[in-house]
Amino acid sequence: MYENLKNEAGIILNVQDGDREAFTELVLFYQTKLRSVLSFYCSSQDMVEEFVQDSFVQAFVSIKTFDPEQPFFPWLKTIAMNKLRKAARYREVRLRKADDYLYHLQISRSEEDPNGEISEANGLALKNCLAKLDSHQVELLKNRYMNEKSLDDLAEVYGKKVGALKVQIHRLRLILKDCIKQQLEPDVLT
Amino acid sequence: MNTEEKYQNFDLQVMNWLEGELSEDEKMSLVKIIQTDKDLEQRFLAVTSVDSLLKAEFAPKRKSSELLARLEMSLPSEAQKKQTQKFILDRINKIEERNEKEAQRKRKRKPTSTSTFKNIPVPRRTQTVTKIKKLPQQKKKRTAPPIAFWITLAACVAIGFWGYDFYLHNSKIQLQPKPLLVEFGNLQKISGNVSIIRNQHEIAKTENMTIYVGDTMVTGEKSFGNITIPDGSEINVGLKSKVSFNNDNGSKQIVIINGLVSGKIAKQLPGKPMIFTTPNAQAIVLGTSLEINNNDKSTKLSVTEGKVRLVRLSDGKSIIVTSGYNATVQEGKTLKLEELMAPDDPRRKYRQPGN
Numbered sequence: 001m002y003e004n005l006k007n008e009a010g011i012i013l014n015v016q017d018g019d020r021e022a023f024t025e026l027v028l029f030y031q032t033k034l035r036s037v038l039s040f041y042c043s044s045q046d047m048v049e050e051f052v053q054d055s056f057v058q059a060f061v062s063i064k065t066f067d068p069e070q071p072f073f074p075w076l077k078t079i080a081m082n083k084l085r086k087a088a089r090y091r092e093v094r095l096r097k098a099d100d101y102l103y104h105l106q107i108s109r110s111e112e113d114p115n116g117e118i119s120e121a122n123g124l125a126l127k128n129c130l131a132k133l134d135s136h137q138v139e140l141l142k143n144r145y146m147n148e149k150s151l152d153d154l155a156e157v158y159g160k161k162v163g164a165l166k167v168q169i170h171r172l173r174l175i176l177k178d179c180i181k182q183q184l185e186p187d188v189l190t
Numbered sequence: 191m192n193t194e195e196k197y198q199n200f201d202l203q204v205m206n207w208l209e210g211e212l213s214e215d216e217k218m219s220l221v222k223i224i225q226t227d228k229d230l231e232q233r234f235l236a237v238t239s240v241d242s243l244l245k246a247e248f249a250p251k252r253k254s255s256e257l258l259a260r261l262e263m264s265l266p267s268e269a270q271k272k273q274t275q276k277f278i279l280d281r282i283n284k285i286e287e288r289n290e291k292e293a294q295r296k297r298k299r300k301p302t303s304t305s306t307f308k309n310i311p312v313p314r315r316t317q318t319v320t321k322i323k324k325l326p327q328q329k330k331k332r333t334a335p336p337i338a339f340w341i342t343l344a345a346c347v348a349i350g351f352w353g354y355d356f357y358l359h360n361s362k363i364q365l366q367p368k369p370l371l372v373e374f375g376n377l378q379k380i381s382g383n384v385s386i387i388r389n390q391h392e393i394a395k396t397e398n399m400t401i402y403v404g405d406t407m408v409t410g411e412k413s414f415g416n417i418t419i420p421d422g423s424e425i426n427v428g429l430k431s432k433v434s435f436n437n438d439n440g441s442k443q444i445v446i447i448n449g450l451v452s453g454k455i456a457k458q459l460p461g462k463p464m465i466f467t468t469p470n471a472q473a474i475v476l477g478t479s480l481e482i483n484n485n486d487k488s489t490k491l492s493v494t495e496g497k498v499r500l501v502r503l504s505d506g507k508s509i510i511v512t513s514g515y516n517a518t519v520q521e522g523k524t525l526k527l528e529e530l531m532a533p534d535d536p537r538r539k540y541r542q543p544g545n
Contacts, residue, residue, distance in 0.1 A: 020265065024258060031257055032246070039242035043208070048242070053257060057264045098217030102207070105224070105231070106238060126243045146248035151209070170205040170237075176244070177236045 004071055005029045012068040015060070023063075027056055030073055034080055040119035041084055041110045044103055051087070055080035077116045084110040122180055129179035137172055144169055200230050201237070208241050372403040374435040374442070375419040382413025382429075406434040409449065422456035423464065428483075443467060446489075452481035454495075466491075471519035472501040478513075488520035492530055500525070 005011065005026065014022035031052060038048045058079050059066075066075055088107040113119060130138060143149050143157070155162045203220045206212045212220065224231045377386070377399045386395045387406040401407070407415050407427050415427045417435075419442065427433050431449020435442070442464045444451060455464050457477035466473040466482050471489035473482060478496025482489060491500050493511045501508040502519045511517045515527040 023265070027258060027261060036243065036246040039246035040239050041242075043238040043242045045242075045245055048246070049257070053260050053264060056257075056261055060261075060265050098214065098221045101221050102217070102224075102234075102238075106235060106242075109235065122239060123243055123246070126240070126247060130247070141244060142248055145244045166205060166209060170201060170208075173237055173240045173244075174201065176240045180240065181236070 004073065008072055009068040012063065012066065012072060015063050016066075016068070023060055026059075026072060030076055031056075033073060034076060036123045037077055037116045037119045038080055038084065040116075040122050041107050041113075042103065043106055047103065051080055051083055054083055058083070074115070078114075081110055081114055081116050085114070121184060125180040125183035126176060128183055129176050132179065133172070133175070140169065141172060196230075197233070200233065204234055204237050208238065372437060373400055373420070374403045374405065374437065375401045375417040375423075375425070377401050377407075377415060378418050378424075379416040380414075383410030384408070384413050384415045384427075401435055403435060403437045406432065406447075408432045419456075421458070423453060425451060425453035427451055438465075441465060446482055446484045448484055448486065450481070450483045452479075454479045468519075470503050470521075472503060473511075474499045474501065480511075488518050488523075490516060490518040492516035494530065 008026075011022045011025055015026065034052050034055060035048055038051050039045075042048050042051070055076060059076050062079075066072070084107055088104065088110055109118075110116075130141075133141075140154070140158070143154055149157070151162045151165055154160075155165050158165060160168075200223065203212065203216065203223070207217065207220060220234075224234055377395065377397060380395060380397060384395060385392050385408045386399070386401070387393075387408065388402065388404070401417055407417075409415055409427055409429055409431045411429060413429055417425045417427070419425065423442075425444065428450030431451065432447040433449065433451055434445045434447065436445060437443065439462075440459065441462045442458075444464070444466045446466060446468045451466065455475045455478050458464050458475070464475045466475065466480075468482065468484040468489040470487075471484075471491070473480065473491050475498050476496070478498055479494040480496075480498055481492040481494070483492075484490075489500075491498060491511050493513055493515060495513050497513070498511045499508050500511050500517050500519065502525055504521070507525055509517050509525050509527065511527060514530050516530050517525060517527055519525060
């Protein structure tokens, strides 16, 4: 599983004393992990960012109730998952557009995973599966997801048609999907 | 469309949705597909999860600075905390001040003495008056309630009784099951003064009306009624007769209270004979032509076709009356067969019904 922040208890004690800089350390260390957990349930990155931000704000407000001897991330994750489930219930009655339904469909899976364990398992499986891909495939994904290059830009870089590139990226998603499923079996968590 | 094609088409839609290239109608189409196919729903969730996880995995570092900036704006600062604390304390102080003022106003309103004159100082002695021991209160004299009270009470009691009685009456009506009307036969022909009594009420009679189990037919002078039974039997009720029709476990019972009954009885089911009952005799019929004449003292059975067992109810003795014979049950008279008189025999004492 994930590593904990070094001297986490001391940092948390400082935050409890009102040290905002110390809290920044917690945010920098745990934000990616939290984003990864939440991303499993939400394909809209804007929504993920909202949940990440809300979760950290909630953690800061309630930090005095937290026992510094305990690991911070499970507590933060619980806050995030509660927010996700609350949003799923809230959105259930406010489905107006197709996107609302599709996002709700993703978020509502959080009801079965209160501790975000399925999400974390999928995240780890993805790392393993990425390691199995060819370097040019990983490069394509990095260009698409890390550098956030548009399909038009990528088509120009790779000298391919936009449609062909789109299909290639989607095929990589399908390969990863099957790989993750294989990794998680026999638990079949996907 | 085979499974592979179905997945290909679906993947294309999901891919375009992830790229944000689907129109609202196309999104709705995607939603409908997902709603109807659980397998595709799982596929959608798996593929979109991979996409999201990839985004999270390769999330650019700049997001950290963005998040910190946003958090900086969202997190409550010390100044904000102090401001909030001050605001809350101010509110508490204001509420306490208001409560204090309210209490003071109430204290002012409260009279300090028994005097009604506010401006006149109350002498010290008057204040001590309140400390004097209270005199025992005089017991209130009981007075009889006014007559209107008794009238109202009586009316209430009467209404209560009436209501209870009404309730009981209605509940009885509701509890009594509606008598189940079982068809006995059909009144084919009537002549003269014939009446049908059902549930102790005389009902209008018409030809071809249905006679139900429990009905009673009463005929007057020069009257008769003809009833056909679904099994093909035919019963004639002669003049001055009173006959009721019953059914006991499928066995038809014709109770001749008095008068004359004749009939042609179709073959009855085994163990379910048709029974003609008079106050002193019983004729058990399985299929025959007969005539029963009952008066106050005797019952005479005439059989023109088939066999009938005639039972004397007083002692249970019985006789089988065969075709062409009759038998009479009468007190003091031996139960024996007698030869049937021809229709044109001058000794016949009664007329054939309808004649």
